[in-house]
Amino acid sequence: MSPYFESYLTVGTFAALGAVLVMVMLGVASVLRPTNPTAAKRATYECGVDPVGSGWSQTYVRYYVFGLLFVIFDVEAVFIFPWAIAAEELGVFGLVAMFLFILTLLEGLAYAIKKGVLRWE
Amino acid sequence: MVETIIFVLMGLAAIAGAITVVMARNPVYSAIGLLGTLFAVAVLYVLQLAHFVAAVQVIVYAGAVLTLFLFVIMLIGVDKEENREENLRFQRPVVGVLAGVIVVMAAALTAFGDFDWVPASGAVIPEVTNGTIQAVAEPLFTDWVLAFEATALLLTIAAAGAIALAHYRRRESTDG
């Protein structure tokens, strides 16, 4: 195995550990606990109120704009990663470039705030 | 050897995810299938030493874009009855035949192994084992800094334009 993959081995190990941990905990619990299901116990928990209708319900259109803004700033974050890694070599020029990049996007954010998109009416 | 095993596993996972996308009755399961495909492809990118692309794949596609898909699915409402009548009745057989052709072609290519019709690339592949993100960063902030700044503008356009088109206010006339 090349050293390249050895570094990813850590990632794989942690992922496997996480999965095993969950399985072990749930498995141990299911062995230890008494099982006595009733209809009320199996119902979906909804703040103590009896659940109404199906779990698949339509969401409000207003969330969509949040989703959209999230994608946009997520992409911004992606661009910041390579800059952060090479920030030292890129020097002042890189800093200014990134500053302008973020500033432009901030204007978009200012626009969203001013238009009341982030305000819940 | 390890590469081959990972490649086969992830290739199968990607195909399984893609089949789920098409076959699942519930669109939410389709979205989850897509998530599986995107993750598997991200691992394939890592296999190709493209860390940055893999990270982008997970963060942007599996993270953000898929969230958006789920929003749209839930917005339309998965609890609603769907019209499942197919208007193009010949569609399925045609797709079946085409898929068969592709499988046969792929099998033939692998069996007779002649890939020479793709000319060798003249690209100089930098010796990187660790840190292709660095290799992405330097040209991004030197030769293509213009494209980089333009991308910021593109994102702002997307934000402002989407808000202007999609945002609904009740008091449209007073403070618009």
Place this chain on the structure above:
Amino acid sequence: MTWEIDYLALAPELVIVVTLLVVLALDLFLTRPNKYWTATAAVAGTALAAIPLVILAVEGENVSMFEGSYVVDEFALVLKGLFVVSAYLVLLLSHHYIESERFYQGEYYFLLLASVLGSLVMASARDLIILFIGLELTTGPLFLLAGWRKGDAKSNEASVKYFILGVLSTAILLWGMSMLYGLTGEITFAGLATATAGLADEPAMIVAVLFVIVGFAFKISAAPFHFWAPDTYEGAPTPVTAYLSVNSKAAGFVAFLLVMYLALPELSEIWAPALWILAAASMTLGNLSALRQSNIVRLLAYSSIAQAGFMLVPFAAAAVAGTNIEEGFSATVIYLVIYALMNVGAFATVIAGANRTATGDIDGWAGLGKIDARLGVLIGIFFFSLAGIPPLAGWFAKFAMFRAVILAGGTATVVLAVIAAVNAVIALYYYARVIKAVWLDDAPAEVPARAETPPSVSLRLALLISAALTIVIGFFPAIATFVGDASRIIAAGG
């Protein structure tokens, strides 16, 4: 770091960037009655961007930045000049239109200027990445602007159709570009030009080039990739339509031609026949469909598809014949510049005419010349110019086209020339039909009530400028020849 940025060479772009950011910021702080300041800022900024262009043109120095990826030479400057002038005219058209219909104003100008910026970037782009970003910057805002009449189903349809097909074409284009890069390892045009030598027979290369062509053909709405254009043109707000058919089309054309001409000259045996087919199909389909239109905007939509065909003729003919390619290229660029100027004017008359008669039907314009003689004359100027009647600018475009075709020679070229000639006659018929309705048909018994207001000052100014340019270039084609010379230099210098 060894490289430097020449900020003067970038000045037109920088002015536009600052303007559009200011416009968006202004929009946040202005109250509704004062929103017109965003329009003023946009118009002023665009006018300001012309100053560095003139300075650069006078200096006449070629600037090459980012390892040859971004070039400011005479050719780029001429095209940037065209983009700035036509953007200025479209802004003048928009001003009253956007204000009177209570659209979002600040965002409108922000998006429009962003699109202008994209076209400026494309004129200078000499590598695939910057070209692609420029293309995205040009078309992205237009997906949104096409749907700017939010309450109108037709506008929504325009936006959705344009968006879906636009994104599809972008994907195909990007796929083709990535294959080009994968096959050669080169991203700059100069690098591609050397690296593609001798690869014309490679199947993968043929697929890559065809994908790039299909992607661009969607952008310039050349047949058979034009289906989105008529519906989008009809549904979008008219100034946006004017912009779509002038700036965005011209920008797409420039990018298309540059990639073929500068990046892939060695592969002309792949793309030349494809361009030939695109040219012939666009002219014929565009013109035949235009014959049947009753709505003036749809007529202009099909006319612009046909004109795209005419524009491709000299370049395609020269490339197929393999001789005098510079002549073909410069004739195409001349045609492009003249088309852009006269088509803006035609759309200005459409806005003015629709304002006067309250209809976009050609029949509804019957007798318009008798009601409003000045508008009638202007309609005559622009539509006859589009048809190519001397002494209006359009004749020189057609003249340059046929001259380049004759210089190229060869059987395939002659066939294309015959198709072009037949189409020029067909086109004359439907352009003349509009003029006949305006001047010869009787006005309806009761003169239609003038729509609320007389044409605004800015609309008059736009009409005046474009009419003046159309007439002056018609009488002094030397101005347009200069454009052609500038594009010939690019052939020599690269």
